[in-house]
Structures are given as C-alpha cells and as structure tokens.
Amino acid sequence: MSKSVCAIAVAALAAACPSHAENPIIQTNFTADPAPMVYNGTVYLYTSHDEDDAYGFKMKEWRLYTSTDMVNWTDHGAVASLKTFPWARQDNDAWAPQVVPRNGKFYLYAPVSVPGEPKNVIAVAVADKPEGPFKDALGHPLVGPVTGYIDPTAFVDDDGQAYLYWGNPNLWYVKLNQDMVSYSGPIVQEPTKPANYQEGPWFYKRGGKYYLAYASTCCSEGIGYVMSDHPTGPWVHHGDIMDGNKASSGNHPGIIDYKGGSYVFGFNYRFNFDDTPVHRERRSITVAKFNYNADGTIPNLPWWNTEGVAQIESLDPYRRVEAETIAWTSRVPSPWDHPIDWVPGIKTAKNGDSVYVTRITNKTYIKVAGVDFGKGAERFTARVASGAGGTIELHLDSFSGPVIGTLAVGSTGGWGAWQSLSAPVKGAAGKHDLFFVFKGDGSDPLFDFDYWQFAKAGK
Template sequence: MPITSHAENPIIQTNFTADPAPMVYDGTVYLYTSHDQDDADGFKMVDWRLYTSTDMVNWTDHGAVASLAIFPWARQHNDAWAPQVIPRNGKFYLYVPISVPGSPKNVIAVAVADSPFGPFKDVLGHPLVGPKTGFIDPTVSIDADGQAYLYWGNPNLWYVKLNKDMISYSGEIHQVASKPATYQEGPWFYHRYSHYYMAFASTCCPEGIGYAMSDHPTGPWTYKGSIMDGDQRSTGNHPGIIDYKGKSYVFGFNYRLTFDETPIHHERRSITVAQLHYNPDGTIQKLPWWNRTGVEQIEAIDPYKRVEAETMAWTSKVKRPIDRPIDWVPGIKTAKGKAAAVYVTNVTDLDYIKVAGVDFGAPGAKAMFARVASGANGATMEIHLDSDSGPLIGTVDVPNTGGWQDWRTVSTPINGAVGRHDVFFVFKGPRGGPLVNFDYWRFAQ
C-alpha cells in the first residue's frame, strides 16, 4: 500500500532559518530566508538563503544567494534580517532591512538579479528608503494594474508606491493611520481574488500571526483575527503566505531544533509550514500551533532523474550524540571545486537523509548511481525504505576518492525498490570524522 508522505516541521534542519519569504515562480516554490548562525545567542545574521520545492515536502538547499557584503555601505556584522523577493519584467528584486554605520535606525535596501538563484547585486549604492524608525520587514506585491506597493514596519506600519523599475518610488511615504489590532511586525502583503490581505506577527511576546483585510491595496485595514495564536515555545513569528498547485500555505518559524539541543533560549529559529484554508467570504480559518507533522506531499519524487543530495525532507541533525560538535552533522556546503554549487557534507556514522515520497513505479529500480567524494576509508551509504532501519534495498561502498573535492560516480545494485516510499540514505563508517561529500543521486531501471 503506497504511503502518504508529509512534511516534517521544521522543514529545514541543516541551518537555522527564519523570516520565510516564499515566492511561486514557473511552477516552483522559492523560499528565501534569513539565517541565524549556529552560535547565535541574540540575533546574528549576515546572509540570506534560498530553498526550493515542487512538492512542499522535500526542499533543495541552494546556499546563500546574497549577504551583507553586496551592500558595502552597510554594517556587516548582524543585520541581514527579513527578506522578500519578487519577479518583474524578467528580473528578480530582493528587498531587505539592514543598517548603516553611524545610525541606530534601519533602512531598506534593494538588490537585483537576472535569476531567482542570484547573484543579487546592489544597483543603487544607497538605501531605497530610510533611515526612519521602524524600517524593518519589507513586503512587496504588484497589483493587477501593475502598481507595486512596499509595506514594512515595527511597531507601526508604513507603505510607499514603487515605480515600475522596482528600485525607486513615487510620492510620499505613508504611515498607516490605524494599524490593525495586535499588529507588531513582520507584515506580509498580498491580494487574492478581490481581497487584499495584511498578515503579520502579532502581540509580542510570544508572537502569533494575525491578519487584516481591505478592498484596496492601501487600506483601510479591518482586523479579522488570528491565523495562529502565540505560544510560549516561540517568542517570535513571521508569516509568508502563498497559493500553490491549488492549495494555500502559511510559513512561519519556531524554536524546535534549538530546544532539542538545549533548554536555554537562543535566537536560532527554524522555518515551518501549514496548509491554510479560506472561508467563502475570504476570511481565514484559524490554525493550531505548528504541528510536527506538516503538509501533505503534492507530487512524488521521480528517482530516475538526477536529484541533488541536498534535496531532503529531514535529516538526523537533531539526533546526534550530545558530545558531537555541531559542525559534524549532515550539512550543506557551497562547492569551490568540481562538484555542483551545493552539496551535502560533514556526514558521520549513523547520520541519515530522508527523501519523502519517492515513486519507483513497477517493475522498480535495479541500480543507483551517486556522485561522491571522500578522503576517508571504509565508508558506506545504505539505502533503506520508509525508515532508517526499514528494508535495505542497496548499499553503496564509498571509496576513498583521493580527497574531499575529487568527485567520482559510484553505483550499486538495487533490490526491492517498487512503488512509492520514503527513502533513507544512512551513512556508516569509522567514528570520529567525516565520511563522504555527496553531490547527487539517480536510480535506474
């Protein structure tokens, strides 16, 4: 009987991520995030990352697509806060709140790329707006008539009309005279059918997700209630809302991975997702706090096409022995050698990667190919179905390829891979060091 695969919250485990900014483009969800450093106590954020998915369960890590370094006029040590990206006229516009030397106030900057994967480049050499109190958390949407609106703010809500070039604005900056009840920060502005929505992080702290509606892009905004109440397990929140393949989703974050490691609060957040439901009048049905079991998979993974190793639904990061350093877990690294731009690294004995909902069909797979590099001896990669101890369908003997950037394609016979299953790649080998760098995989019939 085929299994029904679901996301596991949080959906990203190889980095601490926050401030989700999903964008639907050309059939794919592009999830831009801020990034809490592994050793963060308070906020420690210097770059913005990108993850993609076509099934809402498995997410592919594309690394950092921008950092504070692309704005050399900005302070470089912390303020890579909540981003949003929007496409227009074949280009992609990244809006971010950052800070400048000599001013305690934030500004909003814009960078432009020819691809959703970047590289994003600063085209102004100075802020788009600011400095002014509360200039954080930009959100942007383009109306049906082509007019773009940029909103932002904590604790007040502000907006301005962007010009068609998306890097300048016309008219005055407006403060919303009557902001929605419970509004705190993190606005997410969008329109759906005839309604305009302003979702936001509400009533700090802890923050839930509230929302307001309007018949016009500039309000007035009528508070409609809570999408999700706050919870003591999470001081903050930040919504991102999309429609995708006939369903609606809301992204946010919690601190689950942090608290799996320590009871001490640190600003090390993790992005989550839930399905959203609208009533016939456009209002939004209230959700419980983020469940560990997330949304249902939309479509299966095709194993007979190349799949990047950094595409995963879950990793064993949170199950590492307590004495194992944080760097020695399945992770993602940007390559400078012969591999693709991003690959899995720092895997050690008994670590695993889960890929949800892989459809082998019938008669099923007979072989698997993997692109690997290793400077270790005695490493193997077991392939299991449905759990890390489920049926074993094949074992890859990982050779010492001569170095961690000396890539080689290896293969193994496969037996028993028929129908739809979750697939677990379980790494085994000598303890005390990394075993393999893993670039991509592909099954064959």
C-alpha cells in the first residue's frame, strides 16, 4: 500500500504536514455510504455502519459525524437504527441513508428489509434537529417492496418540488410531496439509465445544472456521473469522477460545496486490509477536494489518497471541545509492530445524548489538527471517568513531539463517575496539531474521556 508522507506514523514526518486530514477520516468505527449535508455552517456527515465483526454486510444503525474544518470530525453516535423502524428486520440491512432538511424538520431516507420479504423497501424518519433522534414517520415503507429499492437520495429543488431517486441496478425516481413523507404521480424507472450506473445515486443541483453521481459498474466500483438541464433528465454522461480500484469492490459518493471548496466523499477498505488480506465488508469513509471545470463538469480524480484534504479553519482550544472530536487516532507504534499507520484501539460510546471516548489503553493517542493557541495557554482541563487511571500527555505536532503538559488521572470512583481534572501547561502558543497520548499500566482500559478545554495564559 502506498503511503503519503503525512500518513507515515513517524514523528519527524508527521510534523511536516500539520493541519491536514488523513484518509479514512473516521477511525473509531467502520463507516460507509457517506451522506454529507451542509446546514448552518456545519457539515453533517451521516453514515451507515459496518459492525466490527462483519464479514458480509452486517449493518444495524446510522451514525452522524460533524465538522466545521473538514479535518476534525466530532462523533455524535447513532442517530437512528433498525429499532427506529420496528416493523423492519432488526438484525441487519441498515444500508445507505441520506438526510435532507425542509421546513425546520430533517428527513432521513434509508433502505431496510421486511421480515419474510426478499425484496427491498425504503423507509423515512423525521427529526426536529439534525442530530436526531429520528422517529419513524409512517409506520410502514415509503416505497417498495421491489428488488433493488435501495440507496435513496433526496433533493428539494428551487421551486419547492422534491425528488427521491434510488436503485440497484436500475434507477427509479418519484416526486415527493411537500410533507416529504408521501409522493404524487407514478414511480418512474429512468428510461435513459446513466452509462455504467450500478447503485448509490447522489442527486444535487449546482449552477443551474442537475447532477447525478453514482457508484459505477461493479466490481470494482468507481464513481460515475451524469448531468442534465432538468431534474428528471435526459441525462448526459460526462465521464467518471473516479475510476474503480481493485482495492475496493464498492463505492458510494456524496458531494457538497462547503466554505469555498467542493468535496466528494466515498469509502475504501484500507483499515480492513491493514488488518488482514481477507476481503470483509468493513469499510471506511474517505474524502477528496476538487475543482469543477469551467463548463461545470467534474475532473477525473485519483483514487483516494491517504493524505486527505487540508484544514480550512483552525480549532479554538479555549472553548469546550468534545473528546470525540478527532482528526486521527491510533496507537504509538512499538519496534515489533507491523509497519502500518493505523491499529484498532480507541472507540466511542453513547449514553443518552452524551458521546465520549472509551477503550483508552496504554500508548493509544488522539490527534486534533490545527489547534490555535494564539499567544499561549497556561492550563488544561479534561472531564474523565475511571476505575483505574493513567495519564494524558499533551504533545505538539506529533505523538513524540514536545510535551506541553501531563494530566494525571486517578480513580474517579468508577466508570461513569465523571470528574473535571486540570494540569498546568507550558509552551503552547501558535498553531499546532495537538496529540493526546494516553499512558498507564497493563493492557486494560485506563479511563473514559468526555471533553477538554484550555485556559489562556494570564486569564
């Protein structure tokens, strides 16, 4: 596997590329089917979730991650699951979702299965805020059951008309009503199916043109796209955004414009193949930045690189920052480790609306990119819970970079007994990547980590 300089887990090289993402962008869970939504200045990235023990598709929930800088992603945990649709099969098939806002509500469209029914259906759930919780809107499928009714993508046009596209290997659409949970007119199978279309459509409008990106001919799947002057075609194929790659049997695009840049999301199997040469459905979401051509077409992009995209704004350490805000997490390598960039370790957990970092063990670490300390910080505070304890070492620019402080974490009275602890820091000024390096005895979990904050010098 080729590795960019920024992705190599060597301190001297990691410091050479600060404030940059690494692909895949989520390391604490296996994620796929990215559905980014820009809302009120934030990217809301909805995903499907491959279970840690998956071999084939094993998917039970939909997760959410947010970012304002395209590099540090905050985990909000599961915002919907198969339990959201109690009439659906409960042990599997929580496949590719999309969420769209309208009239102060947020609508989640997702394919699920019905017990005893081999064909597919699409369900819809609704929430009052993008973080959910989402609730079943109908108590039954919106469309289906029909074989291949998967991968819904929704869009509300400028004139208020909403559309829902979906399908594998055929492409269907229907016009949604203003309530977003019913439709008018017939379900139409697209008569001019896009060239090399397979599944995973992503429908949007830009510059007066309609775009439909999709996972292209299986297998391997790249990303193809077509354009039209009308929301229901006819569609004109303009090439591929990304060619297929033998390292990834699948793909699934999500495309947004955000803070002056254009981004395409997809997924690969990098973390699976870091662990084993055996293909398993344990996927990881990736992102690349691109520029549209003058005529609105999209250039052909190289396969997902490990370096990812550049950070577009700094992170403020003087406000509360959730510990699950992560640019990268792995474990500090030992001389006998296999020479890979990522090893499974830190996870996240959710209790009610609260998400926190868990399964912290000795020498695991979290990187937070592009932290702007300004003229300097003098104190660090973290909210933790522990029955064992350990330390949090604060490093600049790499996991072995300069230490600006160390927070000792003793027993807080047990897991779930949260306490705020603080320690002095020195040498934290200017903009740096910040690394939390966790240390303690043995191989058991040390503590859980909820959030953190620095205090400015002189305050």
